[in-house]
Amino acid sequence: MATTERSVAIEVRNIWKVFGSRARQAMEAILRDNLSKAEVRDRFGCVVGVRDASFTVGRGEIFCIMGLSGSGKSTLIRHINRLIEPTHGTIHIEGRNVSAMNARDLRALRAEQIGMVFQNMALMPHRTVRDNVAFSLEVRGRPDEERARIAARAIDAVDLTGWEAKYPDELSGGMQQRVGLARAIAADPSILLMDEPFSALDPLIRRQLQDVFIDLAARMHKTTVFITHDLDEAIRIGHRIAIMKDGVLVQVGTPEEIVTRPADAYVADFVAGISKLDLVTAGRIMQPLGLYERENGPLDAAGWPVARPGDTLNALVDLAVGSDHPILVSEGAQRLGVVTKGALLRGIQGRSETNTLSMRGAA
Amino acid sequence: MADGFNILDPFRSVDLDIADRADGIKHWAISHRAAIDPLKRVLDGLITWIEATLQAVPPLVMLALLVLIAWQAAGRRTALLVGGCLLVLGFLTPDAWSLAMTTLAIVIASVIVCVLIGLPLGILAGKSDRFEAALRPVLDTMQTIPAFVYLVPVVMLMGIGNVSGVIVTIIFALPPIVRLTSLGIRGVNASVVEAARAFGATPRQILTKVELPLAAPTILAGLNQTIMLSLSMVVIASMISVKGLGNEVLRAMGRLDASKAIVGGLGIVILAIVLDRITQGLGRSTRERGHHHWWESGPVGAVLHLVRQRGHHEQDQKQTTGKTIHETA
Numbered sequence: 001m002a003t004t005e006r007s008v009a010i011e012v013r014n015i016w017k018v019f020g021s022r023a024r025q026a027m028e029a030i031l032r033d034n035l036s037k038a039e040v041r042d043r044f045g046c047v048v049g050v051r052d053a054s055f056t057v058g059r060g061e062i063f064c065i066m067g068l069s070g071s072g073k074s075t076l077i078r079h080i081n082r083l084i085e086p087t088h089g090t091i092h093i094e095g096r097n098v099s100a101m102n103a104r105d106l107r108a109l110r111a112e113q114i115g116m117v118f119q120n121m122a123l124m125p126h127r128t129v130r131d132n133v134a135f136s137l138e139v140r141g142r143p144d145e146e147r148a149r150i151a152a153r154a155i156d157a158v159d160l161t162g163w164e165a166k167y168p169d170e171l172s173g174g175m176q177q178r179v180g181l182a183r184a185i186a187a188d189p190s191i192l193l194m195d196e197p198f199s200a201l202d203p204l205i206r207r208q209l210q211d212v213f214i215d216l217a218a219r220m221h222k223t224t225v226f227i228t229h230d231l232d233e234a235i236r237i238g239h240r241i242a243i244m245k246d247g248v249l250v251q252v253g254t255p256e257e258i259v260t261r262p263a264d265a266y267v268a269d270f271v272a273g274i275s276k277l278d279l280v281t282a283g284r285i286m287q288p289l290g291l292y293e294r295e296n297g298p299l300d301a302a303g304w305p306v307a308r309p310g311d312t313l314n315a316l317v318d319l320a321v322g323s324d325h326p327i328l329v330s331e332g333a334q335r336l337g338v339v340t341k342g343a344l345l346r347g348i349q350g351r352s353e354t355n356t357l358s359m360r361g362a363a
Numbered sequence: 364m365a366d367g368f369n370i371l372d373p374f375r376s377v378d379l380d381i382a383d384r385a386d387g388i389k390h391w392a393i394s395h396r397a398a399i400d401p402l403k404r405v406l407d408g409l410i411t412w413i414e415a416t417l418q419a420v421p422p423l424v425m426l427a428l429l430v431l432i433a434w435q436a437a438g439r440r441t442a443l444l445v446g447g448c449l450l451v452l453g454f455l456t457p458d459a460w461s462l463a464m465t466t467l468a469i470v471i472a473s474v475i476v477c478v479l480i481g482l483p484l485g486i487l488a489g490k491s492d493r494f495e496a497a498l499r500p501v502l503d504t505m506q507t508i509p510a511f512v513y514l515v516p517v518v519m520l521m522g523i524g525n526v527s528g529v530i531v532t533i534i535f536a537l538p539p540i541v542r543l544t545s546l547g548i549r550g551v552n553a554s555v556v557e558a559a560r561a562f563g564a565t566p567r568q569i570l571t572k573v574e575l576p577l578a579a580p581t582i583l584a585g586l587n588q589t590i591m592l593s594l595s596m597v598v599i600a601s602m603i604s605v606k607g608l609g610n611e612v613l614r615a616m617g618r619l620d621a622s623k624a625i626v627g628g629l630g631i632v633i634l635a636i637v638l639d640r641i642t643q644g645l646g647r648s649t650r651e652r653g654h655h656h657w658w659e660s661g662p663v664g665a666v667l668h669l670v671r672q673r674g675h676h677e678q679d680q681k682q683t684t685g686k687t688i689h690e691t692a
Binding site for chain 2: 081083107108109110111112114115116118120122123124125126135136138139140183187193
């Protein structure tokens with residue numbers, strides 16, 4: 001996943017959001033005196049929702065913002081299409097300054113360039129699946145026939161063909177969120193905003209929808225900002241991840257950077273808590289010894305860290321961080337295989353090394 | 364007065380002369396009658412037209428029409444109930460039907476004006492806390508102030524007759540539709556409205572495509588209450604020379620004629636039951652009806668079904684004839 005050399009699709013610069021009736025004055029005081037969150041609350045009765053957030057998202061990139069509830073991530077994502085007005089700072093989309101747009105341009109931007117998916121689906125209960133999906137086209141006054149055609153395509157993309165005439169309350173939660181996804185992609189926007197889209201679903205369905213989304217994202221190359229409170233999900237889906245805490249972006253980086261070099265104790269805590277790291281073992285992600293030797297020549301494992309096949313990714317990460325060499329996997333005296341850094345990172349992402357091999361073979 | 368200012372009872376010795384001032388308003392109203400003449404004429408035209416229409420339809424046809432409307436709006440059982448009620452109404456006395464139509468005309472005219480005024484006010488109140496706060500005491504006043512208080516000024520302004528009757532009825536019956544429209548708009552799921560915004564809907568589109576449809580059951584409950592309250596005003600309105608069932612009750616009271624009073628009273632009750640059942644049927648959301656569109660059920664649904672069946676039948680016939688031709692060829 002190369003994240004370099006992309007043109008910038010979304011640029012968020014120094015966004016602050018202060019909630020409260022005296023937000024303006026509070027903001028001025030913050031910029032002047034660099035007040036802390038508690039001081040703002042005591043002196044102005046205002047709550048700081050987002051504190052000086054800056055990031056850029058490249059075209060076609062999936063950018064995950066991860067944080068616990070109340071960390072300000074849902075507030076932050078709503079600044080991108082200005083459902084929430086920033087107290088301070090600017091947002092540019094494809095080079096256009098969103099903060100300076102008038103209501104008309106903003107509506108055109110929202111309808112044509114940005115699709116959004118919500119945690120609670122937010123489907124319109126009085127409209128059929130088809131009318132929900134075609135909503136953004138309808139508000140732009142596109143003709144019926146075109147609407148039906150485009151909606152059918154979007155519904156097909158999320159495997160809901162045959163359900164067009166149903167109402168949302170006749171669908172299961174997972175299917176409803178598919179409708180939400182179809183609605184977001186119907187107008188073929190270049191940007192998707194996903195506000196914890198899969199959090200309200202049970203684990204099995206969540207996994208399924210993540211696959212649907214990863215598949216769609218790979219085919220459609222949409223620039224995506226994806227909010228989640230689940231680091232597993234962020235790592236699975238995101239090209240880059242931003243960790244948010246108390247309204248501040250604590251760390252922005254690739255999954256590799258986040259996992260291997262957490263910026264502070266908070267991020268480290270998160271990384272330590274990933275369940276998958278304790279589930280996947282070296283034996284599953286390693287490259288068999290024969291294959292490795294065929295590709296890289298005879299093995300010289302002097303100074304290599306050694307793991308057993310039953311060791312978890314967690315243990316492998318610890319070994320890998322302490323050394324520049326790949327990890328040798330052996331059972332007693334028998335050498336079984338090698339875990340390269342690449343394979344390890346794939347494992348953390350939840351993908352198997354065979355994928356990369358086939359990709360390498362194709363290239 | 365000079366001897367008697369008592370600090371424990373200050374109200375007795377201070378006279379702000381409010382009654383006289385109100386009298387001034389009355390005189391002002393009388394002298395400005397001409398200004399509201401156009402309004403009066405429009406209302407009068409509306410009432411006359413509605414009543415003429417209702418009276419022109421033969422009673423049995425009107426009865427059948429109401430039954431069909433009830434069937435469409437609320438289903439077969441309600442239709443049967445409405446039919447039975449209307450039969451009883453018609454047989455109460457020979458002229459009961461005509462009296463009921465007069466009353467119905469006044470109610471319909473009042474409700475039309477209530478909706479025209481109440482819906483926009485309710486929408487505004489639903490959107491703005493400040494407007495709602497300002498409106499609330501006015502609505503409270505309208506609902507609680509005794510009708511006799513505004514009966515006189517309205518008559519001074521408009522004279523006696525149907526127009527005054529409608530205005531008096533509106534004052535009493537307007538609040539529920541305003542309140543329930545506001546409640547309905549406020550009750551719309553905020554995240555659905557947010558989603559509509561996120562997909563580029565204008566404020567007007569959000570109102571017409573999201574908020575009003577979702578608030579419709581609540582708004583229709585308000586309409587139902589407005590209709591009920593207008594009906595409850597017909598006796599009072601008859602004091603300012605509005606004809607109809609209310610007038611029967613009023614006259615019976617003057618003559619201590621219990622049997623006449625029962626006829627008028629029963630007529631009003633029956634009318635209330637009929638209107639209530641029909642509008643309650645309207646208020647049930649499509650979701651409660653199992654996602655059938657209104658034209659898929661009731662008499663319209665039955666007719667459409669028949670038409671479609673015949674269409675299929677003809678098509679089948681064409682196909683079979685086509686086949687036989689093909690086969691013979």
